Amino acid sequence: MAIALVDGIVVEFDERENLNGIQLARRAGVEIPHYCWHPGLSVVASCRMCLVEIGFRNAVTGEVRLLPKLVAACNTPAQDGLVLVTQSAKVQQARAMVQEDLLLRHPVDCPICDKAGECLLQDYYYRYGHRQRRAPWGPFTSRRKDIGEKITLFVDRCIMCSRCVRFTREISGTAELMIVDRGNHQEIDIFPGFPINNKLSGNVVDLCPVGALGDKEFLYKQRVWYLTSHPSVCVQCATGCSIWVDENQDRIWRLRPRENPFVNKWWMCNDGRYAYPYVHSPQRLVGARRKAPDGWCDLDWSSLVEELRQFLEQKERLAAVVSPFLTVEEAYLLCRAIRQVDPRAPLVLGDVPQVGEDERFPGGFAIAREKCPNRRGVEEVIAHFIGRVPPVEELPELVRRHGAQAVWLSGEYPQGWAKLEWLPALAELGVALIVHDLFPSALCDRAEFVVGAPAFAEKAGSYVNRHDRLQSVPAAIRPPKGVFPAGRLLWRLLGQEGTYEPASVLQEVARNISYFRAALGTIPPVGVDLKVNLLAVAENGTVNDLGTESLMIG
């Protein structure tokens, strides 16, 4: 172990960790302000905000010798005997001067800037800036450039940290952004006719430490201080990115990546980022209804559970389609509820949507071709009950062989069911359908029961991604009126006492199914790897640089 001193605090670290001065200081609980450095990108040391005094301690004599000039902490590798001084008058003066320089050309149009409230320039000015502005006030406007389908650039707000430029070169590998001109005339720009439309482009908005890059989907919709962030998991593909769901009064306004070194690092793709509007679609199925001789009869939630239970017990022979959009807990409870009535009921895995091929990016980020979040988890649950995992195409055959009278269909596909070729064959058998789904489909017309299902942010539970990493997340918003979280419905259907607690159901799953054994105990925010049966622990120094950084200095 090597030892360094940060403001007199002794920090022990391993030189193989490749820390820099900023990360080293974080270990000591000292925040070094920075704009251009980001843990996921290369180091350019161009913003000069992280300037500190450095020196070296003679191991024999204990004498500390400081360098005469200030040095960028982001570009200083942590090494044995390193001494950082981050609070001296010299450092504070340098920071204040950097802040003053950045604000010379900044329009200070915070009232109309979407970044206000989570802006590093604001935060650092209050913390490290001069008390008084000496420069004259410029006009309250910023030139605006349209640089992509989703992204807009406010040229004058930019502080030239070049995070976005490095992102497009190193992570997305598309290199659309560049810096044109020199000195005071520097600007971020695209080559004419080549807009930034890659699938990771939304990340540059999160990366931007000021409000220069704006998200057209989110522009002017909300002020960030109205939003509450909830940890969640993206359900748009099998990668299962960790995300923040930012909501205000049960309405999702944006999704942001949540740092997870084992899944998505600091990034997420546009497919996931901009997919949430379906949650608030007016077409969604809400409430529950049962087929009556003259149309539909609406059921309220208190009678639904009893009606469903009586119906299932009356039909005796059952089958179920378990959707890969269900959480592990819901899939387990569904299988248990069906098997409680009919111990030999066939269970099949719902349609697994596949689109194109996996998309890989130079930075290591990958979008999976499998567009569902929990195929692995549901497969293992089904395998636990029936020993194998039949695909949904086998459903008519299994229903006929078993003589099932009723089939429980769970859907929850954001884009609706992709394939329903098996439906005519199933309809010929004359079985009753119980449809638990997000959107109306051809299934609803033939159904006996139609029950509205919650969308991903409306339910708590666990998802297992394609690399067998299980992540447990809470619900971010309440479901719309008339929609019951699926877990609670199944919990009541099973006749269980008390309230539905996903965490305790997961513990039951982990005890009963060996695949989930690693999920015993508490699940860390980064999830657990079910393959190695070991609790994965986040590395110490990796603090979320997108979401919590501005909170850290607050």
Next chain:
Amino acid sequence: MSQPGTKKIRWVNETPLSPIERTYIPLVVQGLATTIRHLFSKKITVQFPEERYQPPDPIIYRGVHRLNRDEKGRVKCVACFLCSTACPARCIDIEAGESPWPDREKYPVRFTIDMLRCIFCGMCEEACPVNAIELTSLYDLSGKSREEMVFDKNKLLLIYDWTKDAEPPLERLIAAVGTREVPGGQSPPEAPEETWPPADAAAFDRVAERAAEARLSPPGT
């Protein structure tokens, strides 16, 4: 902290009443004197609505809100949500959008104030970075329904049109501090008494100075 028993506390006993005081006549006379004095002094109430109360200082009076217009007659508000953030009654509801004008970036598509919820504290006026929302001296607001009492953008702009001459926006007052000229070309002495600013030039100075004190220091310093 002083506590019973420490030297800082002086314990005082109630003084016993003298024999005359014990008749309570002096106290009754004292009380009646207050009543009679108020009977014959100048009345501070007015016979509303036949007679209307004139706020002595309309600039600082906190009545119905208005949304100011900019020099081109467009709504001045930039939809920054600071008023609704500052509002303790949560009565301001804004929907922002991209402005249709090339020289402006953001503007309020919808701007409503629920006057039934509003407590007229004036925090919105204080929070506004562009002096777009101001409280006027209109105080008699009534409506036939709750919906009517939710003022939308057009209504608030209309209130500006009604009151802008009698109560000029603060920025114009500030601009007038140096010249002592009333915005709009009228000079104080000729102005009729019921219009703003009052004929008393000293009163105008007083308000203008206070306005200048409050507004001239740049934000963020």
